Amino acid sequence: MEYKKIDEADIDFLRNVCGEDQVVLRDNILDDFCHDEMPGQFSAPDVMVYVQDVSAVSLILKYANQKKIAVTPRGQGTGLVGGAIPLFGGILLNLSKMNRILELDENNFTLTVEPGVLIMDIYEYVEARGLYYPPNPGEKSASIGGNVSTNAGGMSAVKYGVTRDYVRGLEVVTAEGEILSLGGKIAKNSSGYSLVQLITGSEGTLAVVTKIILRLIPKPKFLQSLLIPFDNLPAAIKTVPEIFKSKIIPRSIEFMTQDMLSSSEQYLGRRFPDHSGNAYLLLAFDGNSLPEIEKESDQIAELCILHGAKDAFLIDTNERNDAVWKPRSSYLEIIKASTSEIDECDVVVPIDRVAEFVEFAQNLEKECGLRIRSMGHAGDGNLHIYALRDKLDQKLWKEKIDHLFDRLYSHASEIGGKVSGEHGIGSAKLPYQYQIEGKAVMQMMYRIKQAFDPNEILNPGKVVQYN
Amino acid sequence: MEYKKIDEADIDFLRNVCGEDQVVLRDNILDDFCHDEMPGQFSAPDVMVYVQDVSAVSLILKYANQKKIAVTPRGQGTGLVGGAIPLFGGILLNLSKMNRILELDENNFTLTVEPGVLIMDIYEYVEARGLYYPPNPGEKSASIGGNVSTNAGGMSAVKYGVTRDYVRGLEVVTAEGEILSLGGKIAKNSSGYSLVQLITGSEGTLAVVTKIILRLIPKPKFLQSLLIPFDNLPAAIKTVPEIFKSKIIPRSIEFMTQDMLSSSEQYLGRRFPDHSGNAYLLLAFDGNSLPEIEKESDQIAELCILHGAKDAFLIDTNERNDAVWKPRSSYLEIIKASTSEIDECDVVVPIDRVAEFVEFAQNLEKECGLRIRSMGHAGDGNLHIYALRDKLDQKLWKEKIDHLFDRLYSHASEIGGKVSGEHGIGSAKLPYQYQIEGKAVMQMMYRIKQAFDPNEILNPGKVVQYN
CATH class of the missing domain: 3.30.465.10 (Uridine Diphospho-n-acetylenolpyruvylglucosamine Reductase; domain 3)
Incomplete structure (x- = not known):
């Protein structure tokens, strides 16, 4: 796909629409706007424009469509699949000021x-x-x-x-x-x-x-959490389908491992409240009836102990709540800080295949020669499998990552999984999306793309491949 | 849009794919398969075929697409907008035997x-x-x-x-x-x-x-209902936003009027348990904690009385539950039985515009010279406004209906409503869909249709208009 390069006339047009101070030229665009939170990909726009209302967006797209200029919309750039990176240059449409x-x-x-x-x-x-x-x-x-x-x-x-x-x-x-x-x-x-x-x-x-x-x-009136230590990760995750069989649906069911908690203690400078397990389930319950929540969490605590949990801790103060949830919510930062570079697989599988999939991923450490860390949403089947580059050189790192991802997504596909549970496809996961969805589905997605965007100016290189 | 007529070769093909006894020729097709539950529209297919697996569906569509034969899928034909009527003849694809x-x-x-x-x-x-x-x-x-x-x-x-x-x-x-x-x-x-x-x-x-x-x-463990009589319908419906403001979400909030209940008593041969109101709200609450449900329904009962309700009856036996919900769920039959023909508008409006819209509809009785009955989901803004033909001749009936629908949908559009809350567009509501959504949106829907079905063989004449 060929796009028109930005010239003086285009810049004038953008300045007319949005005001001179809202248009940032190539040399003044910070590196921050050339990537998202996924490491390893960098591409600069020719121009960045802050839009402030829908009519500006409409004028710019009409113009870009006529001239065939690539346009990449961007919010805060916190994505993890390169979705907001202007792969083909052109206009970076910065929507962060439309924030009312x-x-x-x-x-x-x-x-x-x-x-x-x-x-x-x-x-x-x-x-x-x-x-x-x-x-x-x-x-x-x-x-x-x-x-x-x-x-x-x-x-x-x-x-x-x-x-x-x-x-x-x-x-x-x-x-x-x-x-x-x-x-x-x-x-x-x-x-x-x-x-x-x-x-x-x-x-x-x-x-x-x-x-x-x-x-x-x-807003639900009450919220409380349960922290449940297990001997090992498979034991923890295998309990999740049992929880669902009890017909109770917690707000969250997350899993954590001891080595992750150690990194977190170092990173956050704060001791985790328990050290008895090598793996943990962390559950949250909410609702409008405190007795009902208490009943549910008691029932789940008992059930977990019946299935091999070492204990069950009720987390019902704000302070303890912070202490157990903070490591979970900071995990991405913690992992990033522990190595030179990471890459991530945001696969989703049926809930009862999570244990198997995490084990499969962990076993790939040896095969791929990569440090691998997993965390994720045990309760919804959405896993985040991180590969850590450590001291590998770029070429070897890329080869190993390709191999790892190929193995992970192939296995996900076999058990009814999909490429992304929540991060999207962007450009980073495009080959795996084609692999899992297959030609016929992707052909239909591509036709939809063409129906909306015949000149393919909108965020090119993402979600579907260009013919 | 021109479609190929079914000939002997097509029949042979269908018999080969599905078996001779699964293919029903024009003369043997019952009238039942030429309409749905919306009165007034009737169109016969050239052939009806019972499909029993996906490969048969695939073979038939591939064939029909090549030959440009119209194909209309049909389940139980309980729709209300003509969605399953084969407007262009061709093949009626009967899926009712794929019922495992x-x-x-x-x-x-x-x-x-x-x-x-x-x-x-x-x-x-x-x-x-x-x-x-x-x-x-x-x-x-x-x-x-x-x-x-x-x-x-x-x-x-x-x-x-x-x-x-x-x-x-x-x-x-x-x-x-x-x-x-x-x-x-x-x-x-x-x-x-x-x-x-x-x-x-x-x-x-x-x-x-x-x-x-x-x-x-x-499955929620407990369910109970509240029946709340009011002096009049506006008073009943105006209470609904107050219910939501209390931050309680019942499972259902329906409204009924006294005249509807009288018809129902006649039709069902069963007395409604209360006669103190001219209008009623009927609410259902469910959950896993009986005390919590009771607390919620008590709170709502008090709130309704504060807002002018005459009383509030707790419905907590199966027998009473049947007695209050049956008239609601039988209303379509009851109305149909009370006149020669009906037509219906399944409009949806924001929840806090329901009272206004029902009043607007009722006031059109006089303007349109039509008997109008309304019922609906007060809690989700989806209304069913019925026009009753009574003794009007067909021509006058059609004119009056067109006028009524035009007025209803125009008003819905003004207050942020849409053509259909749950019945769909089919062919019956197509003009109003274009009126409310506008040209640009419908053009995009039409492009999507073309992306999926370039020869426009699938259920032609429904949802989008053919160019």
């Missing part, structure tokens, strides 16, 4: 926001009003536009689902500059194809999201 | 079914095992394939959402005969465009659904 909370509608349980609002600001805003936005991705400084674009998941998916379950309406701009208003504040909708659902998770390749209507729920 | 429950996976909380399984059979099957399929559409003899195709809603959407929230995976056959396996038993998925979500609600116009992986949840 537009309307809280308490009658309809909706919050209308611009895409640049950070999800931590959404939590704070709605929880102060007794409301709750359930999706709970690890990276709280991500923008909601990015969360919608990757259909971000997080630690509450077991009970509450993922971002797409909370998107009621979108305003988007197509590659041709058309402004579409999709869905709305309505709780049900069977009015034609769900473009809202199609665009959610499309990683900025179909349209640019300029407004989002989120569904909220009442 | 394939697998219950209790570890992953999934049920895998063929599209012809009736939803009442799903309820029975999973509830006997302590599990629960929450979508609760009025028509329990509908097939799950039809429910997926219209993204059916029902009475539990307030708390539990609609069909699309429970579709984890699909096997579908495209118009060109490709068999696609989409999604799976996985709880999270950010692997490219969500074809699962796009096909859910597409009314058989993009692909034929041949297998469905449904998400289940544990």
